[in-house]
Amino acid sequence: MTSITIPQRQHWMRILALTPPERLAEALAPALSAHPGHHWLRRPETGLVMLRGRAGGTGAQFNLGEASVTRASVSLAGQIGHAWVRGSNARHAELAALADALLQCPAHHADLMAGVIAPLEAELVERRATVSRAAAASKVEFFTMVRGE
Amino acid sequence: MYVAVKGGETAILNSYELLAADRRGDQDTPELTLAQIKGQMRLALARVMQEGSLYDEDLAALALKQASGDVTEAVFLLRAFRTTLPRLGYSLPLDTAAMRVRRRVSGTFKDVPGGQVLGPTPDYTQRLLDFGLTGSDSAPSPTLAEQPLPERLPCVLDVLGSEGLIEPERPADGDPAPKDLTREPLMFPADRATRLQNLARGDEGYLLGLAYSTQRGYAESHPFAGEIRMGEVAVTVCPEELGFEIEIGEVTLTECQMINQFAGSRTAPPQFTRGYGLSFGEGERKAMAMALVDRSLRAAELGEDVHAPAQQQEFVLYHTDNVEASGFVQHLKLPHYVDFQAELSLIRTLRKQFDAQQGDEA
16 A cells, blocks of 8 residues: 555645535535544634735735635544635535545545545536636637728 | 713614614515625625635625625725634735636737637626516526636736736745735835735725826826736645645636836836736726736836826825725714814814904904
8 A cells, every 4th residue: 555645635635625515515424424533633713814916927926815714633543634725614624624534544545535536526627617618608709801802 | 171971872782773773674575695695796795805805705795794785894894803813824826827717808919819708797788777687587597618718828918028028027036925914014115015915905996096097197107908817716825734735725816917008218128017906806997906006106116207196105005995094084973072172162262363353453
């Protein structure tokens, strides 16, 4: 069993953060009910992250404004799960932290990746494609009128 | 002499009740839900988040509801609430070039790479009141193109950049962290990063008026909207407990890259210069006004004459904040009984002297 790499963990943490909390609760319900007995190292805490932009998009950094962020840390099945999610939904951070812990367990990793993360990612891609296709429909198709001849 | 001013407690408590009753309005009408405000008042929400300097749709919807739709009051509520939350850190700089674009237009290049994408804009409506909306059963379903837009739309200004016809936009050596106006007071002269933070939090109406003044001749301004893009941008942080970067969600942003003519100086060749605007949500008017004012505030560094209000840092930056402005203007209605008594007695004395003088001359 090879150990989990940072890019792997970044990948699932991203999917967990980008999934709507209600959907996440539904997708994780079977796995979480099979693994009770977690211990909160840090209960969900909402705070602020200052979002930074860059002048002209690529220049000097500047502080654009803050966003609310909720974080949580949990110990479950011998692993420590962390989560940071944008917004003030405590349940979202809890679910993401619990999932992060389980996903690090060699015994559950493959099942959860295939059974939870992969479908959630597919849904995310699908949601985004629909939004982008709607935007694409409003793309201007210029046509040129030829005068004379 | 001090005069004890007490009482009014019951009146104040009863005014709370009146405020709540007027907020609720006719109770035969269903109460507004936060989901409705989030879903159907998204532009008001964006403005509250931007000027409240806090991106949180739920809190902004609550603030708007509590403020009965008064945007400036909602901004005040959000700013007050944010002081109760701990600061957990800073994001990595948002990469707007990687924005998942829903709208992208250029006023300078018709055939911009990736095309002109209009998105959900009122620009091409005729601004006729739509009486079809008086009901509550509209269910539009937008057309979907066969293919989504490319994942990354090229930045329009890169076209000019590749020819060296526009000033490059690069961070200073070491990419220093910017000053944070929520932690440090505003000092002059303010660098561009500080000015941009101030403008980003600033009142849209005020910036719009200033931007308009630069177009009407109160500054050397020959602007073009090089690119305006709106869409979703990933938020990335690097939490201490992890030690690596993670994406924690996304925010909707509107970015405006304004291009301005510049005749050149002793050291710089003639080229285009930039003004930059960035705003939470769909905030196109704000982003454009911010970009124009950003450029006008660069007058001194570009060696231009500084003579118009929109070019004067102190004038502009000290008056952008609508929470401060609203507070100072509105504090006039609070009791000034003692100050006014002093003024009144002074005027009475002067008037007596004046009347006596008039009598002497007659």
